[in-house]
Amino acid sequence: SRVAESMLSIDDVTVSFGGFKAVNGLSLKIEERELRVVIGPNGAGKTTLLDLICGKTRPTSGSVKFRGIELTELPEFKIVRAGVGRKFQNPSIYEDLSVRENLEVSIPQAHSIRRSLFFRRTPEIRQRIDSVAEQIRLSSQLKGKAGLLSHGQKQWLEIGMLLVQDPELLLLDEPVAGMSPKEREQTGELLRTIALGKSLVVIEHDMDFVRSIAQRVTVLHQGRVLAEGTVDQIQNDPRVIEVYLG
Ligand code: ADP
Secondary structure (H helix, E strand, C coil), X not given: CCCCCCCEEEEEEEEEECCEEEEEEEEEEECCCCEXXXXXXXXXXXXXXXXXXXXXXXXXXEEEEECCEEXXXXXXXXXXXXXXXXXXXXXXXXCCCEHHHHHHHCCCCCCCHHHHHHHCCCHHHHHHHHHHHHHCCCHHHCCCEHHHCCHHHHHHHHHHHHHCCCCCEXXXXXXXXXXXXXXXXXXXXXXXXXXXXXXXXXXXCCHHHHHHHCCEEEEEECCEEEEEECHHHHHCCHHHHHHHHC
8 A cells, every 4th residue: 555645755865065064864744734833043954944945955965855756856946836935034025016916926927928917817816816815914905015015014925925826835934023913923823724725834933933833843953853743842852952052
């Protein structure tokens, strides 16, 4: 009988920068519709891990398989096309465009711009944008300039710009950085809703926020997985306590 494959399977991956191993023999599996949080002290390799999955950084050795496809051999645009979306820490939205236009330009392009302009005005596309706008709480701001949104709303818009591409796996780097408590709570709701249909890997420092969203937490240290488990399990793990206090 066939053993069910994980959605994402990272197997014994090392990333060397010169002689320094930012990721050092790391293995990690992410399942379908999982919301995984990755924590760890500065320099633990968290960003490098996300870079590795989206193809921004290539491993020195090891394998990264997404639904059976070896990602380490694919160019970045094909990794996106395979269903992996990455959001970086600082919002990169088009400030002078409206919220709706920001979502429109993020829809995967057809072969020519003219075709894509035509394509994105179909009722299906309009509906996709409206439904994403509702999810990210920006329905009433679709016509407004993106540059006028609050910092938190810009972060949501950027998540929306990923969602219109309908990725299967979202990689988010500190999605609540700089947000108000209310925005954090609403972002938690958003991420939990997304996880009903997709998988997420989220780098996060704020342990209250981690507790509010995480099913499983992976602790990285010196480029390796130090511990994995529920928030309670990892917060009571002596190895984790030592790394954070030591
Ligand atoms: P984290 O996100 O957990 O803070 P990073 O993945 O950013 O950690 O970095 C892990 C380690 O790798 C750090 O010591 C960092 O200085 C080093 N590093 C990251 N990227 C590069 C690079 N392009 N060249 C050299 N060293 C790097």
